[in-house]
Amino acid sequence: MTSHLLNRFFYSVGHSIFHPLAKGLFVLLVLTGVLGAQLKEPLAMDFKTYLKGTKTEISRQKEIIREDPLDAIAYFELGMAYLALGRHEDEVEAYLEAIKLNHKYTVAHYNLSMAYDLLKDGPNAIKHMLRAQDLYIQKRNHARIRNVKRQLNLLYLKYQDKTKTPKN
Secondary structure, three states: OHHHHHHHHHHHHOOOOOOHHHHHHHHHHHHHHHHHHHOOOHHHHHHHHHHHHHHHHHHHHHHHHHHOOOOHHHHHHHHHHHHHHOOHHHHHHHHHHHHHHOOOOHHHHHHHHHHHHHOOOHHHHHHHHHHHHHHHHHHOOHHHHHHHHHHHHHHHHHOOOOOOOOOO
């Protein structure tokens, strides 16, 4: 119920206002605040509640995908849930599927780049960050362009051996 109301709120405000990571953190804060207020032992149960909520979100997104396998947003949200659990290989697969369905899904390219970075796959991280930069340039989203450029600089410093070619 709460998740449905939050989704309606975010869709009514607009997708472009909230970065998905910020949206996820906001939802997490709201859920822990709402659930934490109901728990008698909030500190002892916070991580268990977090894991349960994340696993529930994965199940929910998989159900949405079963109902509509062409829903790129559901794959993206599934990737975000896998990120919360630290399952980065699954996160990469979910983002790749979202990008297959919508090759101009800018935030999916950005998050995919960050996931590849967590997996220490520099060439693919740089490749998808460059794609995100190109898409943000097309959209003329200057704040995001600056952010992507900062991330690219960090990736170039981290993976100075740029002679390798990306796998995907």
